[in-house]
Amino acid sequence: MTPLLSVQGVSKRYGTHIGCADVSFDLWPGEVMGIVGESGSGKSTLLNCMAGHLVPDTGAVVFDTRADGPRDTVTMSEPERRMLSRTDWAFVHQHARDGLRMGVSAGGNVGERLMAVGARHYGDIRDKATDWLARVEIDAARIDDRPSTFSGGMQQRLQIARNLVTGPRLIFMDEPTGGLDVSVQARLLDLLRGLVRDMGLSAIIVTHDLAVVRLLADRLMVMKSGHVVEAGLTDQVLDDPQHAYTQLLVSSVLQV
Amino acid sequence: MTRTSEYNFAYLDEQTKRMIRRAILKGLAIPGYQVPFASREMPMPYGWGTGGVQVSAAVLTPDDRFKVIDQGADDTTNAVSIRSFFEHTAGVATTTATAEATVIQTRHRIPELPLREGQVLVYQVPIPEPLRFLEPRESETRKMHSLEEYGLMHVKLYEDISRHGHIATSYAYPVKVEGRYVMDPSPIPKFDNPKLGDCPAVQLFGAGREQRIYALPPYTQVVSLDFEDHPFEASKADHPCGLCGSDSSYLDEVIIDDAGGRMFVCSDTDYCDARQAQGHRGKDAA
Numbered sequence: 001m002t003p004l005l006s007v008q009g010v011s012k013r014y015g016t017h018i019g020c021a022d023v024s025f026d027l028w029p030g031e032v033m034g035i036v037g038e039s040g041s042g043k044s045t046l047l048n049c050m051a052g053h054l055v056p057d058t059g060a061v062v063f064d065t066r067a068d069g070p071r072d073t074v075t076m077s078e079p080e081r082r083m084l085s086r087t088d089w090a091f092v093h094q095h096a097r098d099g100l101r102m103g104v105s106a107g108g109n110v111g112e113r114l115m116a117v118g119a120r121h122y123g124d125i126r127d128k129a130t131d132w133l134a135r136v137e138i139d140a141a142r143i144d145d146r147p148s149t150f151s152g153g154m155q156q157r158l159q160i161a162r163n164l165v166t167g168p169r170l171i172f173m174d175e176p177t178g179g180l181d182v183s184v185q186a187r188l189l190d191l192l193r194g195l196v197r198d199m200g201l202s203a204i205i206v207t208h209d210l211a212v213v214r215l216l217a218d219r220l221m222v223m224k225s226g227h228v229v230e231a232g233l234t235d236q237v238l239d240d241p242q243h244a245y246t247q248l249l250v251s252s253v254l255q256v
Numbered sequence: 257m258t259r260t261s262e263y264n265f266a267y268l269d270e271q272t273k274r275m276i277r278r279a280i281l282k283g284l285a286i287p288g289y290q291v292p293f294a295s296r297e298m299p300m301p302y303g304w305g306t307g308g309v310q311v312s313a314a315v316l317t318p319d320d321r322f323k324v325i326d327q328g329a330d331d332t333t334n335a336v337s338i339r340s341f342f343e344h345t346a347g348v349a350t351t352t353a354t355a356e357a358t359v360i361q362t363r364h365r366i367p368e369l370p371l372r373e374g375q376v377l378v379y380q381v382p383i384p385e386p387l388r389f390l391e392p393r394e395s396e397t398r399k400m401h402s403l404e405e406y407g408l409m410h411v412k413l414y415e416d417i418s419r420h421g422h423i424a425t426s427y428a429y430p431v432k433v434e435g436r437y438v439m440d441p442s443p444i445p446k447f448d449n450p451k452l453g454d455c456p457a458v459q460l461f462g463a464g465r466e467q468r469i470y471a472l473p474p475y476t477q478v479v480s481l482d483f484e485d486h487p488f489e490a491s492k493a494d495h496p497c498g499l500c501g502s503d504s505s506y507l508d509e510v511i512i513d514d515a516g517g518r519m520f521v522c523s524d525t526d527y528c529d530a531r532q533a534q535g536h537r538g539k540d541a542a
């Protein structure tokens with residue numbers, strides 16, 4: 001089997017400061033990878049390098065494209081990469097306002113990716129938007145409302161719908177539950193788990209919250225100071241941490 | 257040529273005109289692409305068509321016959337002042353007859369009389385960027401143009417339909433040029449959009465404040481954006497002209513008395529006058 005995403009020796013420096021150093025791993029189809037660490041651990045740098053938002057100094061990020069098989073997304077042309085990022089990839093930002101168009105209705109937000117890939121039938125676009133609002137538990141009556149009138153949890157669910165409407169195969173998530181109330185977090189996590197399972201999605205979730213990875217991630221990488229210090233099956237890593245830093249994390253001494 | 261001794265021909269110096277002509281040629285070579293240019297101060301405020309005036313200044317020659325229309329009319333303050341500006345600074349002949357003009361500067365309309373080869377239509381453009389209202393970042397809109405990422409244009413039309421039940425955009429209706437660049441045709445009514453395409457005249461667009469020039473060479477393909485189930489319609493008021501009886505020209509609704517009486521008349525005054533001179537009469541004609 002070919003990995004859906006193969007990260008090979010990715011490093012990124014900011015001057016003399018290490019963002020992330022020599023990170024390698026394979027993500028298999030249908031797999032959810034969690035990346036945990038404190039702020040400054042390099043997990044967000046790594047995520048942005050994988051998603052094409054940052055250019056790594058060295059290394060390859062090889063994605064198994066539908067048309068041409070495995071391709072290094074670091075060296076592919078920008079139009080190809082941008083096309084990938086609105087078709088087969090999705091990116092859920094921590095702050096929904098970074099991932100939504102706040103001046104556009106909920107339906108328009110969900111429909112944008114469809115229109116970006118050539119959908120030109122209003123009725124079809126609206127039907128799909130309605131369907132996706134239901135799938136993320138937003139009342140269809142809100143389809144013409146702007147996200148600025150939505151609660152934080154609803155905005156985050158709308159961002160997810162907007163990302164998943166084109167049926168991507170890989171979703172990057174940056175602290176998807178950050179900043180939400182605990183009860184809202186739980187509902188969002190349940191929703192995400194259901195969507196990932198139903199759609200057979202592969203996902204990479206960056207978070208400082210071990211509860212999030214415990215619920216969603218099949219495998220886990222622990223990062224510290226730009227390096228991966230421990231990796232393995234989620235339950236194994238959390239229940240029997242080997243690295244001293246992971247032991248500290250798990251004992252929640254370092255949990256923010 | 258006493259007048260031109262006071263000014264350089266058509267006000268701008270030759271070097272500036274060359275710079276603007278280079279931008280125009282580039283625009284003609286890449287139809288619909290917005291070419292940056294170094295807009296000059298003109299002796300009139302922005303909003304008075306300084307972009308169009310600079311383009312006209314760069315293309316006018318002493319042999320040209322110049323016409324200016326504002327919302328279709330030759331006699332508004334704006335049209336009169338631009339016409340007299342070039343009478344004084346270039347000494348060119350002027351006209352109100354579309355058929356006789358070689359260069360026509362316009363705000364908000366395309367003349368009703370079909371344009372012909374050899375004519376130049378110069379549009380005054382307030383906001384050249386059609387993606388602006390949904391994506392304010394210039395760096396991002398430039399990238400969208402270069403990568404042909406135009407989904408956002410349809411988001412605007414989607415929002416229109418979701419709010420009004422139909423595409424309510426009736427001015428500055430976005431078009432796609434030669435299957436490549438999405439372009440703002442300036443605030444002409446969408447009724448005029450079909451005249452943009454396959455037009456024998458050269459069409460030049462000048463935005464002074466925003467420092468952009470773009471162009472449509474003769475016989476360019478121009479398509480108004482739409483949805484399959486909400487196709488583009490070049491609509492107009494469903495009346496004949498009260499003065500000349502035309503049922504195919506774009507109409508303005510004008511109030512004619514204190515009692516709120518109204519009539520519909522051609523917005524293109526030259527077209528309406530010419531029809532009346534030929535003996536056509538509408539129901540409100542005296």
Ligand SMILES: [Zn+2]
Pocket residue numbers: 497498499500501502505521522527528529531
């Ligand atoms: Zn008339």
